Amino acid sequence: MQRETARPMFDTDELVINMGPQHPSTHGVLRLVLKLDGEKVVDCDAVIGYLHRGVEKLCESRDWTQIVLITDRMDYCAAATNNLGYVETVEKLMSLEVPRRALYIRTILSELQRVASHLLWLGTHAADIGALTVLLYGLRERELVLDLFEEYCGARLTYNCMRIGGQPADLPEGWDKRVLRFCEIQEQKLPEYEQLLTSNRIWMERTTNVGVISAADAIGIGLCGPPLRASGVARDVRKDEPYAAYAEMDFDIPIGVKGDTYDRYLVRLEEFRQSLRIIRQAVEGLPEGPIMGKVSRMIKPPAGETYHAIEAPKGEIGYFIASDGKSVSPYRFRVRPPSFCNLQALRQLVRGHLIADVVALIGTIDIVLGEVDR
Amino acid sequence: MTEAVIFPLIKIVIVLAAVLATVMYIVLLERKVQAWVQVRLGPMRVGPHGILQPLADVLKLFVKEDITPVMADKWVFTAAPILVLVPALIAFAVIPFASNDMKLFGLPISGRIADVNVGLLYIVSVASLGIYGIILGGWSSNSKYPLIASLRASAQLISYEIAVTMTLVTVIMLAGTLSMVGIVDAQARQGMWFAFMQPVAFFIYFVGGLAETNRAPFDLPEAEQELVAGFHTEYSGMRFAFFFLAEYANMIVVSAVATTLFFGGWLQPFPNVSWLWWLGIVPGWMWFCTKTFMFLYVFLWVRATYPRYRYDQLMRLGWKWLIPLAILNVVVTGFLKVLLKG
Numbered sequence: 057m058q059r060e061t062a063r064p065m066f067d068t069d070e071l072v073i074n075m076g077p078q079h080p081s082t083h084g085v086l087r088l089v090l091k092l093d094g095e096k097v098v099d100c101d102a103v104i105g106y107l108h109r110g111v112e113k114l115c116e117s118r119d120w121t122q123i124v125l126i127t128d129r130m131d132y133c134a135a136a137t138n139n140l141g142y143v144e145t146v147e148k149l150m151s152l153e154v155p156r157r158a159l160y161i162r163t164i165l166s167e168l169q170r171v172a173s174h175l176l177w178l179g180t181h182a183a184d185i186g187a188l189t190v191l192l193y194g195l196r197e198r199e200l201v202l203d204l205f206e207e208y209c210g211a212r213l214t215y216n217c218m219r220i221g222g223q224p225a226d227l228p229e230g231w232d233k234r235v236l237r238f239c240e241i242q243e244q245k246l247p248e249y250e251q252l253l254t255s256n257r258i259w260m261e262r263t264t265n266v267g268v269i270s271a272a273d274a275i276g277i278g279l280c281g282p283p284l285r286a287s288g289v290a291r292d293v294r295k296d297e298p299y300a301a302y303a304e305m306d307f308d309i310p311i312g313v314k315g316d317t318y319d320r321y322l323v324r325l326e327e328f329r330q331s332l333r334i335i336r337q338a339v340e341g342l343p344e345g346p347i348m349g350k351v352s353r354m355i356k357p358p359a360g361e362t363y364h365a366i367e368a369p370k371g372e373i374g375y376f377i378a379s380d381g382k383s384v385s386p387y388r389f390r391v392r393p394p395s396f397c398n399l400q401a402l403r404q405l406v407r408g409h410l411i412a413d414v415v416a417l418i419g420t421i422d423i424v425l426g427e428v429d430r
Numbered sequence: 431m432t433e434a435v436i437f438p439l440i441k442i443v444i445v446l447a448a449v450l451a452t453v454m455y456i457v458l459l460e461r462k463v464q465a466w467v468q469v470r471l472g473p474m475r476v477g478p479h480g481i482l483q484p485l486a487d488v489l490k491l492f493v494k495e496d497i498t499p500v501m502a503d504k505w506v507f508t509a510a511p512i513l514v515l516v517p518a519l520i521a522f523a524v525i526p527f528a529s530n531d532m533k534l535f536g537l538p539i540s541g542r543i544a545d546v547n548v549g550l551l552y553i554v555s556v557a558s559l560g561i562y563g564i565i566l567g568g569w570s571s572n573s574k575y576p577l578i579a580s581l582r583a584s585a586q587l588i589s590y591e592i593a594v595t596m597t598l599v600t601v602i603m604l605a606g607t608l609s610m611v612g613i614v615d616a617q618a619r620q621g622m623w624f625a626f627m628q629p630v631a632f633f634i635y636f637v638g639g640l641a642e643t644n645r646a647p648f649d650l651p652e653a654e655q656e657l658v659a660g661f662h663t664e665y666s667g668m669r670f671a672f673f674f675l676a677e678y679a680n681m682i683v684v685s686a687v688a689t690t691l692f693f694g695g696w697l698q699p700f701p702n703v704s705w706l707w708w709l710g711i712v713p714g715w716m717w718f719c720t721k722t723f724m725f726l727y728v729f730l731w732v733r734a735t736y737p738r739y740r741y742d743q744l745m746r747l748g749w750k751w752l753i754p755l756a757i758l759n760v761v762v763t764g765f766l767k768v769l770l771k772g
Contacts, residue, residue, distance in 0.1 A: 092578075185738060187737035253737075262740055
């Protein structure tokens, strides 16, 4: 009886709603179980695995060259950097020498990929907050990048554009000119996005102080890529452990101050400019020479294991590969995907914010479910 | 008999047909305008440049399955779309489309369905009825997203209606009448449209109008990125179309009222500039439609440009800025009116 009377008069249970996996702004098949108090999010539980294809296990039964094309299918918005991470890891395992020209081509491709991926992020992030026009503007320029990729490797989404030991093909005639032309166009278009968003009052109100994450917390959670840099940590694999031709490039790492959604937006916008800067340098300093190193027909790395990470558009993508030295496929294949690691921060980011912020925050950490689930 | 029944009936049919046709084509216009802003083409397949697209859309909605969720409250669920659409349509009864001295086949004909002496009051009260439909629709669906959306909608409409009604008070103070025709006549008499005498009121009215019609950047009740489709998530087929029709009809009402109150209704611009005499050839109802379309275009333009406000920010804007500003505007207008008279 005592317990009966101690009950509050009104039923003030939290409302549990299910966002996804078929929700328009969870960027794929992410499912969020949100606990709401009115419009306020009390707790959030991310349920993943709807796009699990067993990529890691699959790779252990394919031979070394076939794996490149499986890596395309993880972060399908940034296939080139996935390829790069994998081939560099295998090259490290085999201590292969890659010709400089191939390294430069890889640098150009991965920076183009960064621009394309950030354009898609910008568009979808803005569309989540309601600015639909930016989405179309972003896709318009992304199309140009895809055209460049199509010309280079024939594909527009899953490129399969790198090989162990070098590049599959040399650059097409006049491709470098068209890349420079694209840089010019992109540089002109950046102010267009900024005009629509950067100083827009509504945009600023929607993003400043939303999802603040301190540098210490960001490191603690294991954030990587632009979200980490927006919290003020100058960590970029391109600078810290240079790979491809990044050691020879001159570029800055933009970092944020507060670590809120607006900072993450500014950091990525600045990364556009830095990427274009790198592309220009790489195209202008492109060395002559072979594009393929000395690799035997049958790739069989010596027994051993290695880990190698590169800076993908969404953050640090690392590959851990173990070879037993006998079989034609890896003994163990493991990916450290940036989207998966960044998704860990979502719970901390959304707590105490409103439902409308949840979609903004899913957008700001820039996840691709193909990579989260693998 | 003819005067009292037949003429109004004919007019009602004409206005209803015109409004529904406009709604259909506003949807197309919206898609087109948005497409042009976003460097796309928009609908191009149905008819030349997609001009038959609205017919295809309506046909599709007619033949769609009409689903009532099992757990829904059936009566309320059915009544809600009607409750939303009807007020949106009957508001047109008092909107003056043209002046009184129109002639049709030699017969004198007035340019409105009814000239009620409390026309403005009628519009305010009818417009606020529509919200019941939204609340009931969201509640009766027995689903969480629509429920949240309808709660949002009711909070939003109530807060913005206060600000909007306050601005209407200033217009009444200037015109000295509640009749819509009287307000236009007052603007003709005073030789100036009220938008220029009351820019603040016009601004608040327009922002409030955006909010009341649930249009961007205040389209929170149907924020598709957050709440899937908002209060009409569970509706399909023609019932969904009713909500859709009502939203666009409300846009037209807001634009038409803005035209009447602030932009001189059917009056031609610059009647006193002699070299612009040719503007007088255009009939009044055409001026009215042009001005209304101008507002509708701004609605679409805003949607293509701005991101969406968040719920708490929307409330803050309404209660902390628009309502105090509107009240201040009423007070200042009152003072000026007394001072200038004396």
